[in-house]
Amino acid sequence: MKKLGFIVNPVAGMGGKVGLKGTDGLNILKKAKRLGAEPVAQKRAQKALARLKMIKDEIEIITYPSEMGENIAKKCGFLPRVIGSIKTGKTTANDTKKASKEFMDLEVDLLLFAGGDGTARDIYDAVGDGMVVLGIPAGVKIYSAVFACNPERAGDLAELYLKNRVRKVKDVEILDIDEDSYRAGRLNTRLYGYLKIPFRERLVQKMKSGSSADEKYFQEAIAEDVIENMKDGWYYVIGPGTTTAPIMEKLNLKYTLLGVDVIYNKKLIGNDLNEKQILKYTEGKRVKLIVTPIGGQGYIFGRGNQQLSPRIIENAGKENIIVVATKQKINSLKGKPLLVDTGDEKLDKMLCDYFVVTTGYNERIVYKVTF
């Protein structure tokens, strides 16, 4: 019998309607409640879980007490195994973390959780990418691709995965958005990590092409292309992301998935460098920046790679920016342009142009960048 871990972050989403742009942290939660915020996560979690009624007898639901899952599971007609303990009405991020760890120890097949980006980060903190998860969107900020587009679809995908109809998983980005600066009108993000979610491949695609050419394959093809075109005597600044990582893997170099690495003549200069360190190596030198869009909106600068500051970009020059992305990723933008948000308006304007994006071996697309 398949095991489904199920938790609800009961406070997720409460800041939304009262305009607080998030509910991370106790003080904000108090403020939200003062402003009359109502719990929304329960309803959304229920909508998702109700989709699993059909396979009620085929799965075991393991959940946390009361408002962290038990109530909803019972409402949906399940007889859940309830573990752990909480202080009702006073749950915190620690409860999410604790529950995630316990689910992992119990080897659940899938963790279905209702929450927002903060909840996703808590799960990542607790268990890394050690188990397959899926988010029911219930938070204020939903920047991470770990969430289905709505609660019903989260339920459907969970059902397909638990029934073995969907077997593949993929890594998706978790972004860390600093809520304080977000409230101040600035979006300050960094790439926080990757979680594994079930991946419903477009079955139509397989039927026609019969190929196993998934995203990983294209990432490797991109890496081959980039390496083949690398020139000696140039510094290469490798931005964060799963699309740039295979470049370092193929060169047998140590790399940081979430940070910026620098190489020269295919040798490692430094890992996880900050703006200052990058400038130290590259300022005034011949340098190429390799970046990939991070987050769902298609930002090539200003989301998840803020180490690559305006000064670094200007030093390299527009013509030395190598944008890499799989076609899947570009196509997921649905025709919207790639974006930049470097924090320097003049530079952003200068970067507004058509960029040649490397999407495979010997394969490029010409794509608009704007801000």
Added chain:
Amino acid sequence: MKSKLRKFHQAKWDEPIIYELSNKGEKGIIMPEAEEEIKEIAGDEISELPENMIRKTPPALPEISQMRVLKHYLRLSQETLGADLNVDIGQGTCTMKYSPKINEKFATSLKVTELHPYQDESTVQGILEIMYKLDLFLREISGLDRFTFQPGGGSQAILTMASIIEAYHKFKGESEKRNEIITTIFSHPSDAAAPAVMGYKIFYIYPDENGIPDIEALKKVVSEKTAGLLITNPEDTGIFNPKIAEFTKIVHDVGGLCGYDQANANGILGITRSKEADFDMCFFNLHKTFSSPHGCGGPATGALGVTKKLLNFLPVPLVEFNGEKYYFNYDIPYSIGKVRQYYGVVSAIVRAYAWIISLGDEGLKEVARIAVLNNNYLMKKVKEIPGADAPYAEGKHRVEQVRYSWEKLTQETGITTEDVTRRMVDYGFHMWSSHHPFIVPEPFTLEPTESYSKAEIDEYIEGLKRVAEEAYKTPDIVKNAPHRSVIHKINTESLDNPSKWAITWRAYLKKHKKG
């Protein structure tokens, strides 16, 4: 008469693979013993063959009686939804028009089927005349100067165009530096794939906000490295690029060549031509626009035409006429050689010739007009179906097909285009999702051609409408479809697994019947 959905249930025979029907010693035909006199004259013909040509073991063919073989294939045919059986407008981009049966008679007459490619020219003047004249027709239709029928399909014609591009730049001493081919994301995928296998670097142009390829992106990317542009128009979205002559000019200005993928020219026959858009080359799929059956229904031909400037690079041989007789010309100075053995798929050439002759120039134009009218009627109706949409070029007409989207349906009900595909089968319809690129979410592509009546198009629309209604009201019926077809859901995951593929009986035994 108001069109309604018909009651339908497909035959389901649970028919084994033909090899599994084999019984040792069972015969289709028992040949009578030859008479003594004949035996004497013929001698032992087997032993006269060279030793190395005689098989040591007989071929592993199934042994079955004639009647059983007949039943086998009739049953299989009942288990398919072929172009002659269903309203086959669900396979957009493929131009599933009616192929008149009279043309089939010509193509399968002994006069055609008993020809051999090595016959002397003097004995095949008739078929050479047909080839020569079909070339003249296509010159008229395209405005270009010379056609070859050698490419055995659209992708091979694209490969031929790319080979001519390479040969041309080689001739000019520029092939080393010109290693880039530009195409668009909604051109046929082979426009990128064929030059890519030759080692070209491929650049894709995406649509602008109006749904036509972004001309500014093209300007940005052309250079002295540009070898050529390979492009479809109208694209698979059914949107015609009105700036196409500007596109070819931009590419010509940097010294590149322009190849027009007209595999499907059904909406523009007699309306626009390659020549006026200043293309150097184009090709037509005789098995699409020109009514030779498509895909599994019949063999393909990508008839490729060029302007005078590229005549010397065409594949050999070309069919020529000297005023008295038709003959093969192998004397093409910079020919790329052969892209396929012999002269083209004769049956497809005969059908296309007959089709053009029967319609005449006004008839061809009429084909395009009706195909476009049918398509725009269909689009209006499909857009009224809940959950369906036609992305790009809102409020504008399309040419001969449309790539639609079930995205809204999927978001609201969880029913995907793949689910709809399976449910349509329950009503006796084929609906195909799409081929690359998967930019339009939950895609489906419909192309009604000129062949279908309003009544039949309405019937198909009723099918889509019903399935969409079911998606909102009783989604499980759609999700678990088909219910009235040959097989239930197929687990497509094995398609990703080469260790499961078996396209021959031998491979099947090896991979699936181990031990």
